Amino acid sequence: MTDLQPLLSRDRYSDEEWEYASSGRCDRETDLGMHPRIVRCGEPSSPASFYRWCVEHDEEARDDDPDAYGR
Numbered sequence: 001m002t003d004l005q006p007l008l009s010r011d012r013y014s015d016e017e018w019e020y021a022s023s024g025r026c027d028r029e030t031d032l033g034m035h036p037r038i039v040r041c042g043e044p045s046s047p048a049s050f051y052r053w054c055v056e057h058d059e060e061a062r063d064d065d066p067d068a069y070g071r
Contacts, residue, residue: 003047016040026054 004024013021016038020027024045031039043054050069053061062069 021052028057
């Protein structure tokens with residue numbers, strides 16, 4: 001897992017997001033239902049992703065808001 005970007009500060013993640021990101025899986029929410037029904041992507045993280053998202057979600061974030069990506 002050393003080919004992945006460094007993790008952001010721990011306080012930037014919820015416990016569930018941290019579990020995904022620290023294990024090299026995409027933590028992007030893919031289905032938002034009534035709490036606590038949140039489904040996360042779980043695909044392998046892209047080595048190029050600043051947020052450790054999968055290739056698809058990383059590209060989506062870069063396309064949707066390139067000025068904010070990486071902040």
